[in-house]
Every structure is written in structure tokens, then in C-alpha cells.
Amino acid sequence: MAEDPLYHDARLARFYDLDVGWGADRDCCLNLARDVGSVLDLGCGTGALAVRIGAETRAEVTALDPAAAMLDIARAKPGAERVNWVQGDARSVDLGRCYDLILMTGHAFQVFLTAEDRARCLATIARHLAPSGRFIFDSRNPAVREWEEWRPDLSRRQLDAPELGRIEAWNDVHWVSVVRVFRTSWAV
Ligand SMILES: C[S@@+](CC[C@H](N)C(=O)[O-])C[C@H]1O[C@@H](n2cnc3c(N)ncnc32)[C@H](O)[C@@H]1O
Structure with a gap:
């Protein structure tokens, strides 16, 4: 999978939050996080959602992204200290624990362009999802x-x-x- 400079180049990543605002999709995920004990945000990007979940819910929040440039922006946000930030790949990461709610927002699931990559990501989710947990993701409607x-x-x-x-x-x-x-x- 090729690295997308939009996420890996700090000169470009700094425009992400300017261009991608808070929307009803993030509100929906934030509300789902209000009643759970733990949340894993896969492909968290600049962490806008993870930081709000950390600030407004009692959930323990872990947020993962492979792109250091995106995570640097996330870690600098007010309230970022409430989130456990992980630099990693959703196709292979093993955090050794389960979460009540796993999120993949902003069409992050669609970065996986091959069936093999999608299967590996779904295996990660299966590995990390608590027995009665929920996985929420979005996808563009073709x-x-x-x-x-x-x-x-x-x-x-x-x-x-x-x-x-x-x-x-x-x-x-x-x-x-x-x-x-x-x-x-x-x-x-
Ligand atoms: C369109 S952004 C979405 C960011 C955030 N979830 C949001 O809602 O704004 C896609 C994110 O997926 C991340 N990503 C790319 N490859 C990934 C992988 N293998 N595992 C986890 N995240 C990945 C990118 O670095 C980028 O931050």
C-alpha cells in the first residue's frame, strides 16, 4: 500500500482539519461513545473525534494512525492527553486487549484497496472487539x-x-x- 503524502507530509497534513470539518457523522460516533467503557479509533488522522470522545465521555480512548504527521497534529490538540495515541497499521496492529467500540471514520476503511488488505484490517477489528462490542465505519456510496x-x-x-x-x-x-x-x- 503506497503512503499517501496527504497524511504523511506535514506540509499537507496541516490543511486536513481546515478542509474536513465536524459533521453529523462524527456526532453520531461521539454519541455512540457516551455509553461505553473503551473506544478504539482506527485511522484517527488528526484526532478530532478521539479528542472530543476523550473530553466528553468517560470512555478510555485509544487512537491509531500510521501517519506521524497526522498524529503530531492530534497530540498537539487541547485535551489530547486524555487519549492514548498509537502509531501503527490497522492491518497488523495487536494492542493485546479488546474495546467496546471500534470506529473507522472519514472513509478510513477505504484506504484499503485490495481484498487482502481489507481482510487483514477486519481481522484486526475481530481481534480487538469485545464480545458485545460494536464496529462502526463509513464508506462512500458509489x-x-x-x-x-x-x-x-x-x-x-x-x-x-x-x-x-x-x-x-x-x-x-x-x-x-x-x-x-x-x-x-x-x-x-
Ligand atoms: C481520510 S483520513 C480519515 C481520518 C479520520 N478518521 C477522520 O475522520 O477525519 C484516512 C486516515 O487513514 C489513515 N490510514 C492510512 N492507512 C492506514 C492503515 N494502514 N491503518 C490505519 N490507518 C490508516 C491515514 O493516515 C489517514 O489519517
Whole structure:
């Protein structure tokens, strides 16, 4: 699996939170975490959800991502000390314990482009899920054909970056196969 510079390059990762805001999907996961004792956030990215779960629930929270650049942003957030941050790969990690709730949000499950990678991730989830636990993940609905809007002319937008001022962002499809891979670009 190739490393995506969007997550691994600190110069790009710093734009993630500007472009991906809090939404109803995260509210739903936060509410599910209110009644459990432990949560594992796989592919936590910049940790927006894990930090809120840590701050607003009594759950013990572990959040995992392979990308150091994303975890650096997560660890710097207020309240980050309530979360156990792990740099690791959801296809192979073994934390040696189980969780009541496992989350994979922001379409993180869709980073796995092969059946083998998906099976390995599901095996990780099976290994870490408590007997009556829940695994919640999201996936794009292919019937909506979202990728047709991932064109610079349809997706160009402006974002306000604290240290840089106004920046432009757009999406572009770079490679099309059975699965489609898209790239987001940011220009200062
Ligand atoms: C679209 S982001 C979603 C981040 C976060 N869950 C959210 O809702 O904003 C996808 C995340 O999956 C992570 N990721 C990529 N490969 C992974 C792997 N093998 N195991 C776990 N996470 C992975 C990326 O580093 C990235 O942070």
C-alpha cells in the first residue's frame, strides 16, 4: 500500500482539519461513545473525534494512525492527553486487549484497496472487539458517483489557514480503476 503524502507530509497534513470539518457523522460516533467503557479509533488522522470522545465521555480512548504527521497534529490538540495515541497499521496492529467500540471514520476503511488488505484490517477489528462490542465505519456510496465532482472546476474552494492566510483547495481524479483514487490539492 503506497503512503499517501496527504497524511504523511506535514506540509499537507496541516490543511486536513481546515478542509474536513465536524459533521453529523462524527456526532453520531461521539454519541455512540457516551455509553461505553473503551473506544478504539482506527485511522484517527488528526484526532478530532478521539479528542472530543476523550473530553466528553468517560470512555478510555485509544487512537491509531500510521501517519506521524497526522498524529503530531492530534497530540498537539487541547485535551489530547486524555487519549492514548498509537502509531501503527490497522492491518497488523495487536494492542493485546479488546474495546467496546471500534470506529473507522472519514472513509478510513477505504484506504484499503485490495481484498487482502481489507481482510487483514477486519481481522484486526475481530481481534480487538469485545464480545458485545460494536464496529462502526463509513464508506462512500458509489451510486452517488461523488468522484464526478472531484474536478478542479467543480471543487475549487477557499480556506483560511492561520499562518498562511487564504489558500485555494481543489480535488482532481488522478487514476481510475475498479476503485477510484482521488487527490486533494492545496495552493497557497
Ligand atoms: C481520510 S483520513 C480519515 C481520518 C479520520 N478518521 C477522520 O475522520 O477525519 C484516512 C486516515 O487513514 C489513515 N490510514 C492510512 N492507512 C492506514 C492503515 N494502514 N491503518 C490505519 N490507518 C490508516 C491515514 O493516515 C489517514 O489519517
